[in-house]
Amino acid sequence: MAEMPEPSSRRRWLLHSLQASIAATLAALFYPVVRFLRPREATTSGALEVVAPYTPSQLKPDSEGHWPRPFNFGGKPCLLVLTPDGAKRLATGQNLLDGDVKAFNAICTHLDCTVEYRPEQADIFCNCHNGVYDVNGTNVSGPPPRPLDKYKVTLRKPGKPGDARPGQEEIVVSRTT
């Protein structure tokens, strides 16, 4: 049987269709896998506003010196801080002002550790790399590149007007996005 010389264009066409089929097969295989790897929709609450589990009078160190731990706000830890001014007002029985309680996303802007409030120094400290923020969440020393994310705080007096003593207000934390 003699070897027939094939027209090169037909051979090239066959080769190209084979290559295209292989490429299409690979695409069909990898596409679902890549989609599968993509994380599914977050299952945490998307709430824009929550009532914190603490009242202002509970914002003080416990017997072991620990500040109340951050609570879950939309899947992220939310740190509440009672400013030194606010603490003074509370001690003298004065009404609190809105700026006396602050709420931050407690995720450090450096490398995602969770920060804590140090009442003695009146600063917010990150244990991972000694990052320091002031009570307004502004980064003052250490590696953090920018301030902590802030949330809006509204103090709401429960019950009838005049019922609640200063420090018994509900702390309503809200975010815009």
Add this chain to the structure above:
Amino acid sequence: MERLGLDGLQALAAKKRVPIHRTTIFYFLGGMALFLFAIQVITGALLSLYYKPSPDQAFESVRAIMTEVDYGWLIRSIHSWSANLLIGVLFLHLLTTYIMRAYRRPREVTWITGVLLLVVFLAFGFSGYLLPWNKLAFSATRVGTAIVGAVPLVGEQLLLLARSGKEVTGDTLARFYSLHVVILPIVTFAILGVHLFLVQKHGMSVPQGVAERCGGEDKVPSMPFVPDFLVRDMVGWYLALGILAVLAALYPWELGEKADPMASTPEGTKPEWYFLFMFQTLKKVPEEVWGIRNAVLVVLFFAFVGLVVVLMPFLDRGAPRGRIRRAFNVLAAAAVIFFIVMTAWGLWE
């Protein structure tokens, strides 16, 4: 090339040839099993990214894979379907190897490692079946491990070992998970390594009848493995991939209802088809034969059959068409018919 020692591999590939005769098609089954195993490894690794092995979360995580994760239904369905096809291909691989009598000297160890691999893959199937933690799986695991408990003398210890306790609990799930994704894969790679090495070392076996007709093994026509046979292999793999995609798309693997340890066993509880012949035998053998519990009898019987299969290269030593071989052929045919009838009966009932 020289740094990686690939020239040795190239020489091996150039040397490997596949004999051409009536039953050349049997040679595709090993490669097919290998391909399906590769699919199991890939889809299994993917599923483990979302699966959570705890009684509180296992069912929910598989449900999330089926409903929330992009293409999760596809990956899981392919994993389940491919597992079943793989077991089927392994059964055929075993049967055709027997028919070709390919376990003859010097390939005894290739046969033994192959039978061991079949046992390992049955264990893969059994352990994987429990992981979605649904009612059927829970019952099947209870029954399956209870049968292990019927083994004389060591049965109770084996049962405790299999279940990690007297009942099927979250510890059983953790144990089966570890077996499925850690222990069995390591064992598989070890045995498979030996199996594949021996296949390369001894080359493809030629059936005695074919060799005689051609006047010697070396006179049997053959084709090079690379690229002739490999390309044919790939056509088979491509077909298998298509079949898997069709099965997964048209018959996505069901999830069932979440297991409830306190609920009554649901009606129609059956194991996977490849265990059905044992299940059906157990159901049909009278409760007591000669004063022995049926489970004990059935377990001992199948253990004996398994032993005969493993030792086949040493039992079948006679001439190609001798009396020993003929007796074995009758038994093998009986075993295949028994398997098919019992499986069909179990499916139908």
